[in-house]
Amino acid sequence: MAAFPHTLSSRLLTGWIGGCVWYLERRTLLQSPHKFMHLFRNVNKQWITFQHFNFLKRMYVTQVNTILKQQVKPKPEPVASPFLEKMPSSEAKAEMDEMRSPSSPSLSLSREPSEKELTELESASVIESSIDTDKETKEEKQWKEMKLQLDDLPGILARLSKIKLTALVVSTTSAGFALAPGPFDWPCFLFASLGTGLASCAANSINQFFEVPFDSNMNRTKNRPLVRGQISPLLAVSFAACCAVPGIVLLTWGVNPLTGALGIFNIFLYTCCYTPLKRMSIANTWVGAVVGAIPPVMGWTAATGSLDAGECPPMLCLSRSVC
């Protein structure tokens, strides 16, 4: 029984990695066929060296990073330009300072120097206004159209549903299921895991829907999809509903009603108790602990069909040690 989760997880991991690699290769092929053709044409002419595959490496790295939900920053603008921008302004300032100090004694002198000062002033103001327009165009480039891109939708929904956290929740449910007594029932296990995963996606999406202005102000959360406007609140709520309903149905009819009830209760606890309570008092951490403890209990009830009170403390310990 102890070996079971290990082989299962390693198989899942291998399968997942294989799927990722296949997906990456397909995408690379579709996006840069000319590079591949160039490579194939040169095969007969010379040995293919490691350097030829560098473009693949770069593309793989960026693709893998997007899949792993790390924001690959676009290449930063060359460092010289901000210095160039700063230099004219400092030069202009220096010029203006120099102009101010000799200007007072020169007032009594002839008019010629003042014309020169005027042209210098004009050029300084031109430089400053050009810097302002540069800043404006840079700001304008940061404006994004709020149009739903279907290509990005899977990634956006993954971030909306906090897919990594959901995976952790599903693993605690599997652990609860594996630890329960009785024979290991594969369909029941799969239904329980999938149902819990869907319920977790729904709860996380609603949480993000509620927390948009708070998330904007924190560095950790300011890149969430709703904060960035990649998705509308309506779509977020619809996605949550589309995850919650099948998830709970799967748990209630595919596993047993007790697990379904626990699933609904957990969604309610997380979205309607924990999320608002975060703004009110630190008691929300206790609610959060219960929210984390319920998935292993759900795994247990999925396997056994009932809640044995004696097993709850080990479940809480398990959830705390995993989370």
Add this chain to the structure above:
Amino acid sequence: MSASRFCPPRKSRHDWIGPPDKHSNLRPVHFYIPEHESSLERKLRELRQETQAWNQQFWANQNLTFSKVNEKEDFIHSRLQARGLGLGTESGSKAALSAEDMADFYKEFLSKNFQKHMCYNRDWYRRNFAITFTMGRVALERIWNKLRQKLKQMSH
């Protein structure tokens, strides 16, 4: 501020979202006004614009107040420590002390402004629900109009 200067391209028929505001950290939205905007669509747009302005005002004020009180607290604590503990204290213990004091400061800040925060939360939840519900109604209205047009075309 920059929202008023930004002008989206003419062909675009969508809203545009900008970089985070430096005071409120919220991203301003430039709303697209379609030619034949229905009354429901107009109501949605006005609701969103009003909520955006209200949110911007609250968070700009909140962040400003917080940073002001933060600076004052830092200043008081550094002065107290300079007087009380002397200048020869370890930087590590100084930092640990100020972290604990900062926790007290945060607690005090939160309890003083509790009512204000509760009101904001309640209003934000109400507005969020209203906007999302109206978005749903607008989406249904658009689907219904498209269906009606298709039926008309089929009958002709």
